[in-house]
Amino acid sequence: MTATNRRRVLLAKPRGYCAGVDRAVVTVEKALEQYGAPIYVRKQIVHNTHVVRTLEERGAIFVEETDEVPEGATVVFSAHGVSPAVHREAAERGLKTIDATCPLVTKVHKEAQRFAAEDHDIILIGHTGHEEVEGTSGEAPEHIQIVDGPDEVDKVVVRDPDKVSWLSQTTLSVDETKAAVDALRKRFPNLIDPPSDDICYATSNRQAAVKEIAPQCELVVVVGSANSSNSVRLVEVALEAGADASYLVDNASFLKDEWLEGVATVGVTSGASVPEILVRQVLEWLAERGFGDVEEIETEREKLTFALPKELRPSRRGDSEGSLRHRSLPVTPV
C-alpha cells in the first residue's frame, strides 16, 4: 500500500485547554462583563496568541508590569502566578486585583513557603525567565535556586545537604524532570520531595497522549504558541517517542505542504492554552490534502474544573461554576 491511499490522522486526547487555562480566560471575560472595559491583564493571561488577541478585541489591555496600569484600575494576574512583590506593588498603586493564578501553581507557591519556613535550600527545576518560575521563586528568593534541567545540577551549592528539597515548574517534560531529580538525589541522597507532583495533570496527560500516537506517525503537528512551555515540550516528547518530525504551529496558516511528503500518518495535538477551534482548522487543512480520516486516541478522561476567583463568583442561587468547563473563544479568523 502506498502512503497516498492510507493517509490518516491520529488525534491525541487529552489535548488543548486545561482547567487552569479555562478558568483564567473566563476570568478575563467575566471581569470585562462585570466591570466593563478596559480590564488590564499583567502578562499574557495564558501563553496563546489567538486567546490574547481575542481578549484584546473585547477590551482587555495586556501590560508587562503593574506600573503600566492606571491607579485605581482593575488588573488580572495571569494563570502563571505572581510573586508576593507584585501583589505588594499593586496594593501600593491602589489597583483592584483579580488573581487568575492556576490553583496548581498556587499549590507550588505554598510548598515553597513551607520549605522556606523549615529553612531548606530549595531547588526549583524550571526554565529561567519563565513567568511561573519568577513567581514561585519570588515566594522565597533567599532559599530558592533555579535548575534548568539535569545539566545544571552540578552548579547547585547548599548550606546543609540534609536540608535540601526540590520543586518544579508545572509544565516541564516529565522525563527530563525525573532525570534532573535523579541527578539531584545522587548529590543529595536525603533530598526531600514535594508532597505531590508539581508537574500538573494536564501537562502529564498531554505528554502521555502524544507518546501513545508518536511512534505511529511520520509527522506530529503540535498546535501552540512558541512561548508556551507545555506546547514546546509536546514537540520534544513526540520526537523522543519516535515521530520522524514534529512542528509547533500557532495556527493552520503556518502548516507547510512539504511536511507531508512521504507521510502516511499525521499526529495532531495541542498545548494546554490552545482553543479547540485552532485544532479544527489544522484538521480541515489536512483533510483538504487527503488526510480526512481522523481517529481520536484517548489515553485519559479529564474532569477537573476550578471555581472562578472569588471576586467573580456568581452570587445568585442556581448559577453554576461548573459552566466554566468547555467554554471556547468564538471562531475568529487567525
Ligand code: SF4
Ligand atoms: S497547564 Fe497545568 S498548571 Fe498550567 S494552567 Fe493548566 S492545569 Fe494549571
